[in-house]
Amino acid sequence: MSRDLDASLATEVQAAALMPIFLVEALFDSGAVRLWNGYGDIVWDSDTYTGGGDILKVTDISETQDIQAQGCKFILSGISSEIISLALTENFTGRTVNMYFGCLDSTGAFVGDPYQIFSGIMDTLEIKETGETCDVTLSAENKMIDLKKSKVSRYTSEDQKRTYSSDKGFDYVPAIQEKEIIWGRKTPV
Numbered sequence: 001m002s003r004d005l006d007a008s009l010a011t012e013v014q015a016a017a018l019m020p021i022f023l024v025e026a027l028f029d030s031g032a033v034r035l036w037n038g039y040g041d042i043v044w045d046s047d048t049y050t051g052g053g054d055i056l057k058v059t060d061i062s063e064t065q066d067i068q069a070q071g072c073k074f075i076l077s078g079i080s081s082e083i084i085s086l087a088l089t090e091n092f093t094g095r096t097v098n099m100y101f102g103c104l105d106s107t108g109a110f111v112g113d114p115y116q117i118f119s120g121i122m123d124t125l126e127i128k129e130t131g132e133t134c135d136v137t138l139s140a141e142n143k144m145i146d147l148k149k150s151k152v153s154r155y156t157s158e159d160q161k162r163t164y165s166s167d168k169g170f171d172y173v174p175a176i177q178e179k180e181i182i183w184g185r186k187t188p189v
Helices: 007-013 081-089 143-148 157-163 169-176
Strands: 020-028 031-036 041-044 047-051 056-058 072-080 096-103 115-130 133-142
Touching: 007 096, 020 041, 020 047, 020 056, 081 115, 081 133, 115 143, 157 169
Parallel strands: 031 047
Antiparallel strands: 020 031, 020 096, 041 047, 056 072, 072 133, 096 115, 115 133
């Protein structure tokens, strides 16, 4: 499978020394939360990512030849209990989460543009308390998970008008439901 990596990022990935980074962007109703796996703040694409350092972990992201959704988990360890209240009150289900892979040079500048390696929707949030700190695990599903959802559609006028508001094709269906149609023989005189 080919990747559309930025040319300088593709060259950097093949270099003898590599300084890889991961950028995580979670888009909540109250605003975006952007973290990266280093220390301090870093700016990419006019957005500031806060360093998660050792507290930010991501499970493996796998890819298969089959058409199936692969999920991912984002883990924040050692979070203070005050921040947990934000996690409990924020509406997260169905919101977008993105993850990018990039490289930094020896000065800390980006080499090319980071590559998006995951885009999905937030699914579940698990909180484990360990005394004064907590671990928060956010599970996200690939957007292909929608392929598994059943599409509820009916052959009714109301359902058709949700998609095509001026369509009147199904308006006449109730009138012909009990209608007797004589087919293939002469009609009585």
